[in-house]
Each structure stands twice: as structure tokens, then as C-alpha cells.
Amino acid sequence: xxxxxxxxxxxxxxxxxxxxxxxxxxxxxxxxxxxxxxxxxxxxxxxxxxxxxxxxxxxxxxxxxxxxxxxxxxxxxxxxxxxxxxxxxxxxxxxxxxxxxxxxxxxxxxxxxxxxxxxxxxxxxxxxxxxxxxxxxxxxxxxxxxxxxxx
Numbered sequence: 001x002x003x004x005x006x007x008x009x010x011x012x013x014x015x016x017x018x019x020x021x022x023x024x025x026x027x028x029x030x031x032x033x034x035x036x037x038x039x040x041x042x043x044x045x046x047x048x049x050x051x052x053x054x055x056x057x058x059x060x061x062x063x064x065x066x067x068x069x070x071x072x073x074x075x076x077x078x079x080x081x082x083x084x085x086x087x088x089x090x091x092x093x094x095x096x097x098x099x100x101x102x103x104x105x106x107x108x109x110x111x112x113x114x115x116x117x118x119x120x121x122x123x124x125x126x127x128x129x130x131x132x133x134x135x136x137x138x139x140x141x142x143x144x145x146x147x148x149x150x151x
Contacts, residue, residue: 002135004041004135004136004137005135007041007137007140008041008050008135008137011041011043011048011140012024012048012067014048014147014148015048015067015069015147015148016069016148016149019067019068019069019070019071019072019147019148022071022072022101022102022103022104023048023065023067023072025104026065026072026074026101026104026107027050027065029104029107029108030050030052030063030065030107031133033116034052034062034063034116034120034127035127035129035130035133036127036128036129036130036131036132036133037052037053037054037127037133038052038053038054038055038056038131038133038134038136039051039052039133039134039135039136040052040053040056040058040061040064040136040138041135041136041137041138042058042138042139043137043139043140043141043144044139044141044144045141045143045144045145046145047066047067047068047073047145048066048067048147049064049065049066049067049075050064050065050067051063051064051077052064052127053125053127054123054125054126054127054128055125056134056136056138058138060125061077062076062077062078062119062120062123062125062127063075063076063077063116063119063120064077066098069146069147069148069149070149071100071101071102072100072101073098073099073100073101074098074099074100074101074107074112075096075097075098076089076096076097076098076115076119077095077096078095078096078119078122078123079091079095079096079097079098079115079119080093080094080095080096080097081122082097082115082118082119082122083118084097084115086111088111088112088115089115099112099115
């Protein structure tokens with residue numbers, strides 16, 4: 001196991017066992033779903049963010065998992081461009097849309113898979129599925145909100 005994986009594991013371990021298990025399961029599903037992605041990790045103030053993109057440039061990320069104390073959010077970083085015929089996506093900003101995932105199986109929903117397909121197809125930065133996947137720790141915030149829910 002390399003240093004980046006050890007660091008990511010330590011970030012995930014800050015959450016409850018349930019949230020950590022959900023995060024690990026969704027991360028494995030996303031790694032398999034987006035071969036060749038560079039996996040960018042930001043242990044931020046508000047959340048643990050794990051992005052998937054063509055390079056280690058944050059602006060070229062297409063999808064991300066935002067780990068919160070009670071759920072994981074699948075973020076479509078250019079989601080405002082997606083058709084979303086089932087109106088699954090939340091958010092009203094100029095770019096990002098998201099959907100909360102409370103179980104690993106939620107990501108298997110064909111409607112969510114169709115959104116992932118569309119996001120990957122519409123990007124200006126296509127991911128080469130033959131590229132080696134790399135895990136890159138981009139930033140660690142010194143100050144963070146609690147990773148476990150109160151009470």
C-alpha cells in the first residue's frame with residue numbers, strides 16, 4: 001500500500017464505521033466505473049472530496065464523491081449541462097449538480113449510471129480508460145468540521 005492510499009484511509013477512518021464503509025464501497029465502484037481516472041483527494045473543511053478526472057488539474061475533474069458525516073454525495077462537476085430527465089440532480093448553481101447516495105447500491109441505479117455516462121461523454125476532458133489510475137492527495141485542511149454526526 002502506498003502513502004497516498006494510507007492517507008486516504010486515514011481520512012475515511014475519521015467518519016463513523018457506517019459512513020466509512022459506504023465511502024469505501026462507493027469509491028471502489030467509481031474506480032471501476034471510470035478506468036484511467038486520476039483520483040484527486042481533498043480533505044477539506046466541509047467534506048472529504050474525491051474527484052475523478054483526466055489529469056491532476058482540479059478543473060478537469062468530471063465527477064466527485066463528497067463524503068459527509070451521514071451520506072456521500074455524487075457530484076457532477078458540470079452537471080448543469082446534463083439532461084437529467086428523471087430530475088434526480090439537486091443544486092441550482094451555474095455548474096455543479098449532485099445526488100445523495102445512502103447505500104452503495106444507490107449508485108447502481110440505471111438512471112444514475114445514465115447520468116454518469118452522459119457526464120463522461122459530454123466532457124471537454126475525456127478520460128483515457130487505458131491510462132493508469134493514480135491516487136493523488138491534493139490538499140489537507142488544518143481546520144475541519146467534525147466528521148461524525150453529533151448525538
